[in-house]
């Protein structure tokens with residue numbers, strides 16, 4: 300659990316901690332090195348399940364290693380495909396979908412999440428969410444294309460119907476150099 304307000308991915312856990320429970324289904328839309336996938340796998344327990352997506356082989360390799368070490372691999376599906384195709388893999392109601400946008404640290408910084416596919420994946424995730432489930436989106440603007448993606452994501456989430464979704468923004472207001480920001484979307488009930 301986060302002790303200090305420093306890392307956006309840790310701050311995120313303060314919000315989703317009680318939303319994801321034993322036996323739940325969760326999605327990591329941007330697997331990367333698997334830190335978030337591991338967190339989700341621990342939270343859903345042995346009766347739950349996590350679907351984790353990335354388009355880079357090395358993300359799957361690194362995440363597989365991490366999960367194997369912790370004995371968590373059996374409750375996770377590591378999917379080498381874009382999150383824009385989530386619909387092809389997940390049919391059940393999910394309690395949490397995590398997006399950690401941008402590039403994979405220590406890998407090719409040219410492979411980044413892109414506005415069109417990100418928004419398609421968010422749209423699919425909204426449908427897959429259980430009532431009171433949450434989509435969390437960590438957004439970075441320091442890299443080329445990051446600001447454009449942030450603007451498009453904001454444009455989309457700002458227009459979600461408030462009767463159906465609560466949309467919250469968290470950001471550092473005293474940091475220079477493009478601090479990350481977090482968007483949380485809660486589905487209010489089934490429509």
Ligand code: SAM
Nearest residue numbers: 329330331332333334335353381382399403412
């Ligand atoms: N959450 C990860 C972790 O815990 O290590 C870090 C994620 S990293 C910031 C973003 C990841 O999104 C990269 O690994 C990149 O390959 C991946 N990505 C880019 N486009 C994607 C897409 N269309 N679908 C799924 N993943 C994508």
